[in-house]
Amino acid sequence: MATLVGIAGITGKFASFILGNLLAQPNVDVRGYCRNSSKLREDLRSSSRVSIVEGDASDLDALRRFAKGCDVVICCYLGDDTLMKDGQKLLVDACEIENVPRYIASDYCLDFTKLEYGQHPAKDPMKHVKAHLETKKKVKGVHILIGVFMETFWSPYFGVFDAEECKLSYYGNGDEIWESTTYGTAAQYTAAVALDRSATGVFHFLGDRKNIHQIAEEFAEVYGKKPRLERRGSLENLYTTMQEIFRKDPSNIYGYLALFYQYYCTNGQTYLKKDLHNAQYPDVNPVTFKAFMQSRTPQGLSGAYENPGSK
Template sequence: MAITVGIAGITGKFAKRLVSHLLKRPEVNIRGYCRDPSKVPEAISSSAQVILFQGDAFSKDAINAFAKGCDVIVCCYLGDDKLMVDGQKILIEACDGCEVPRYIASDWALDYTKLKLGELFPKDPMIHVKAYVETKKVQGVHILIGGFMEPIFSPFFNIYDPQSQTLRFWGSGDEVMEGTTYDNAAEFTAAVAVDPKATGIVKFLGSRATIKEIAASFEKVYGIKPALESRGSLKDLYQCMHEKREKSPADVYSYMSLFFYYYWVNGQTLLGTDLDNERYTEVKPVSWEGFMTQWPLETMPTAYFSLSG
């Protein structure tokens, strides 16, 4: 049976990977929404399965035209709080007005439902959007995947030092890190998008491992035993991240990664073992080790920035 999937923000990294998986399904038609259709790769824009709509995140008329006829809308927005909250609210309202049955929110995160507002501030918009969609007719879908694996080796987190082949960590080193690759998450999302029974919170995971186990996989894949460097306890991390924020609140990037790391490994946001992986057995989870085999050692620090459609 044919299904029409709307993708808001179709020019983004994650959206392009999602589309690549949806186009493998001949029953899927895609309605893509973006500010500049010329930025959509030709492999997508030239497909007979794809129709593109132009407009910004706050153009209600354009969004309603895009939403009309969709069986599900996937939000792939990534940006500031205004976009992530107000922009999504407009999409959700369009779903209600155009009788779109399901709305897949821009989540793909650790289990933020276990957080209070303000604890991990970049995830506050997700909490607001989840509460908002629950007041509407459209059924919300919230896909949780732990942390994305690619950014972990980037300079943003300052965990991996390619010069000294060192993995830095906070805590004991035995804290569990739940992770999923971008492509794996996109493949799970494609499966959810075409499944009309998939609603509410769904949880997928590539794998979980401690930093010590990740180091062992690193040695196995690359033949280099990385050094492990402790930066302090989780209590030290909590103090450090709040001190940096209080000292320079406007310098968000000086402390944001520390907040992510703390709430990722402190046990509060773990997905746990009650996962939905088995609902879609055609999607094969990619482990931390499997992720490393996909990237040559010299490209690991830029893996996140190298993602493309």
């Protein structure tokens, strides 16, 4: 009998990686939930192993139809706080009503469990969803932590790497560790956890841990040119700057969000535990910073966020 895995938000970038890994396994069927199934590739829509339920994140009846019969539901929502908090909580409710045994929350980030409410605005919904799951009797919560996506780390928006100037910018003393995992590696671990019926609770997976100097050295090894390192100030300077922007206009998410990530990725508060869960799934071969660079041109690093599967 096939395992039925539900993927909510199946048309998203990260979901597509998870879907590919699941379909590579025998005896696995996938049911997707989305507003518009036409956004899914035709070969996937027409697959006998993939079914789709269309509906809105606020439609409990549609969510129940989606969840009914699933062995596990993976949430790949990505959006505003209403979707990430209220949308997920309603999906959890649907899973509870339909006796879905496990729910993989849309986390895939640094260790938000170590944050207080309000410290990192984008992570508050995750804390709310985790607390909501803990009130349920039937559905068990699963939380997958991966640091920062490697594609995001290299993106122009994130503000660390400048491909045109061949420059890496940082706050702090440069010894701060960046914990990072690619979309592909994170999706492999997520698929493995989804198919492991005993897997519940919080999982810590990483592709690599490096400080900015080590990343620069590996860049030079791969591309034959060492990037210029630019120190923008202390972590205290970064904190002050991001808080000022946030207080001035909390709705200006793109003005401050990357700075919040930079701060909490490197200030030590949200690091994953040293004893990772990587070894529990030895079939996954994590992509390191160096391997990620070896698979792309320097310009390709910047574009990896928009096209995670590209080189």
